[in-house]
Amino acid sequence: MTEHDVELTRVTKTFAEVVAVDDVSFGIRKGEFFSLLGPSGCGKTTIMRMISGFETPTKGTITIAGEDMRNRPPFRRPTNLVFQHLALFPHMTVEQNIAFGLEMQGGSKAEIARSVGQMLDLIQLPEYGKRRIGQLSGGQKQRVAIARALVRQPTVLLLDEPLGALDLKLREQMQLELKRIQREVGTTFVYVTHDQKEAITMSNSIAVMNAGVIEQIGDANEIYENPRTAFVAHFIGETNLFEGKVDAMDGGEITVGADALAIRVPGNGVSTGQKVSVSVRPEKVVLGEAARELPNRYDGKVEDVIYQGSSTSYQIRLDGGRLVTVMEQNVERGEPRHAGASVTIGWRPDKGVLITEGLR
Ligand SMILES: Nc1ncnc2c1ncn2[C@@H]1O[C@H](COP(=O)(O)OP(=O)(O)O)[C@@H](O)[C@H]1O
Ligand SMILES: [Mg+2]
Structure with a gap:
């Protein structure tokens, strides 16, 4: 005890x-x-x-x-x-x-x-x-x-x-x-x-x-x-919350359909058609070349750039219309990406968190 x-x-x-x-x-x-x-x-x-x-x-x-x-x-x-x-x-x-x-x-x-x-x-x-x-x-x-x-x-x-x-x-x-x-x-x-x-x-x-x-x-x-x-x-930090439904299940991983996207995320104990959300923190999303081979990979355009010195926060408008916040560490000394640039974003399925409680 x-x-x-x-x-x-x-x-x-x-x-x-x-x-x-x-x-x-x-x-x-x-x-x-x-x-x-x-x-x-x-x-x-x-x-x-x-x-x-x-x-x-x-x-x-x-x-x-x-x-x-x-x-x-x-x-x-x-x-x-x-x-x-x-x-x-x-x-x-x-x-x-x-x-x-x-x-x-x-x-x-x-x-x-x-x-x-x-x-x-x-x-x-x-x-x-x-x-x-x-x-x-x-x-x-x-x-x-x-x-x-x-x-x-x-x-x-x-x-x-x-x-x-x-x-x-x-x-x-x-x-x-x-x-x-x-x-x-x-x-x-x-x-x-x-x-x-x-x-x-x-x-x-x-x-x-x-x-x-x-x-x-x-x-x-x-x-x-x-x-x-x-x-x-x-409430804790910032997040991208995708609200949708379970479309498919495959072992410990599921596919959630949300905002016209198919999002893979680890998940157990849910059923097809169930209402769920997926939370993805902005710093877990990668941009450009690093996103190419990822199962969750989407094309879009840079809509807004907030340069913060050590990092840059991007608003990316995906082709399906959804806006995603991406935080990138400024490891290189170059300039941030420009608004209007085409870009691919992505994240590994296990970077997302399946949420089944307290949904609106
Ligand atoms: N003495 C009181 N009489 C009536 N309502 C109260 C009283 N104290 C708190 N409340 C109500 O209870 C709720 C919680 O208040 P409180 O505990 O002060 O919240 P917090 O500290 O998180 O801001 C609020 O809706 C508040 O208006
Ligand atoms: Mg108080």
Whole structure:
């Protein structure tokens, strides 16, 4: 049995007629960096508020470190919550802010000072203890908020879009910083974000949410390379999604008819005529000479070229009318292909992913 720090079993939360969280079950392993990823309004915050005790599930159970949290108020749970809108005390110093929770708990002055010192080291602001919050940058404030949440040694730290207010550069720095802090303290982190890049950068596991349900849980590589639903394929990275029907089956490989194309893809457990989709990532598609011998091979014209330095993104209009996005690494130093050029594209069957769930 894997050791779970947090376990949700068939949890539903409704607000009047809104089903915010719909029969969700999952476990979070001890010491992992777990992300809840999904668009605005899909139920992420509601899950965090139920784990921390600020909301009660309409149905289902939540356990933390093996204990049922039913009827347990927030302040008696082994969790702490960090939001985007920091609840730091602006008129107090960094030290006073971090010490605040410990003083409420009781504890000797020397113990508190030692814990605060450790936290200042952890967030790499050892010289900043005497500064007032108002004298810190956005990123520094965010670190203090995290120190204040961690100083009481929660079993689980819940972070709800904590970097949302920071600009991109700082957010990227703080992502690495948070990951380092998590690795150092080993506390279970549950992180909410709508930003797929952020989730991929930081997480051991990602739960992709859509409209109150979890569509897939896995590590970043699993979710990117083997999306189970069309929503996941679209939400994580970019993809070409071909919606069609199973035309033929041949051993472990099937042919899907979609957008007037015949697409070969590995597939089992489907039947002829069944509605399916095939997801093909832009970087898995090759152009020109490299496409010539491939089973999935189509002719078209370059319609749009987006040069991105290390790579070029092409929009290719196939002869049958379908538009396909192709990403090519700029290994050579030459110029990209020009709009209007005739080109053949292709991909190996096993570069495609057959999707049978969550089709529209
Ligand atoms: N207190 C509430 N009362 C009514 N509806 C709510 C309440 N909290 C959340 N909701 C609704 O539940 C859904 C999920 O919200 P939320 O969990 O905040 O999503 P997210 O954090 O993913 O953006 C939304 O439709 C939202 O409007
Ligand atoms: Mg939210």
